[in-house]
Amino acid sequence: MPDTPLSAFLRARRRSLAPAEVGLPTGPRRRTPGLRREEVAVRAGISADYYARLEQGRQRLPTGPVLDGIARALLLADSERAYLHRLAHRRRPEPPATAADGVGTATRALLATLDRTPAFVTGPRFDLLAWNPRAGALLADPASRPAFERNLLWQVFCCPYGAAERANHTPADSIGADLVAGLRAQHADDPDDRELTALVARLSAQSRAFAALWARHRAGPPRQGRLSLRHPDLDAEVLDYTVLGLPDGGQHLFVFLAPGGSRASDTFRRLRSDGRADAGAARVTPVG
Structure with a gap:
């Protein structure tokens, strides 16, 4: 499974979110911490297969609304929502114009x-x-x-x-x-x-x-x-x-x-x- 910064981020945040935090029951049948992929997908308004492909690094360039839905599903703060968008559509930044020693x-x-x-x-x-x-x-x-x-x-x-x-x-x-x-x-x-x-x-x-x-x-x-x-x-x-x-x-x-x-x-x-x-x-x- 190809790992990407986006897929690693999604997995980590899904696993760190307790079911009770989003109003889901915590039952004895849960064997792994955090939410299930299917639960995130439902909360985000996308298919479970599509979300699984994102976590597996097999889905490229999700749209802005999809990312916003995932951000809401994972209870991301505004800064983390922006980070999610940058991970999904990343591009190499232009080097900043600074003095030779790095400080203006x-x-x-x-x-x-x-x-x-x-x-x-x-x-x-x-x-x-x-x-x-x-x-x-x-x-x-x-x-x-x-x-x-x-x-x-x-x-x-x-x-x-x-x-x-x-x-x-x-x-x-x-x-x-x-x-x-x-x-x-x-x-x-x-x-x-x-x-x-x-x-x-x-x-x-x-x-x-x-x-x-x-x-x-x-x-x-x-x-x-x-x-x-x-x-x-x-x-x-x-x-x-x-x-x-x-x-x-x-x-x-x-x-x-x-x-x-x-x-x-x-x-x-x-x-x-x-x-x-x-x-x-x-x-x-x-x-x-």
Whole structure:
């Protein structure tokens, strides 16, 4: 059976949906988790054979109304509905027009103005492209690390600072779940990206938590949330952050926010007075 990103997504989402969630009884005759193919087909208003061909990778280019019906049947969120359409009608995206180092001049200027709190820019695979001095301290000096470790997913799932905290990896409302969903959403048009495949393989080999979240086939843009960490030099355990999408394709700006008087605020204030952390402007590191 030929497997495609679309068929894998449909199977994963069907199996993760409990019958009770769509008003169906849960009986003893159910031997596999989730809905049956026939039940999804009925809810989507299509034939069971047609839906089976989609899950088996034997049906090409389903129409928009068919995809919308399947999205309703699987209770997909708006971002996941858009992801479903992109999987079904994917085309290789045009490369974004950016500066030679991957970060535009305006983005670097914006980052340089954020001098009171950690902030950094990530690329489509959440590689760390640029960061200010406070973020450099928070992320344990990414410039000194191997290229594959200059990645936010690695920081959350493999670096001891973030990987030790289970709160970062829960299936819902965690930075890990959001980043994994964002990785899928940003690469729906090009799932055969070799660098993406290598990144997923590396993270899956090093982190069971990442592998489990990747297998859920969630998709959606990264959102604001919280990062839990155990940092040897920082007196902060939980940090709030917000995320802004940038004009350059697939790039995001992560900014960490600390309420006045909080432990995190004190931590950031100490970073500002640290001579090594304050030296220089925002660094820009190409993906390598």
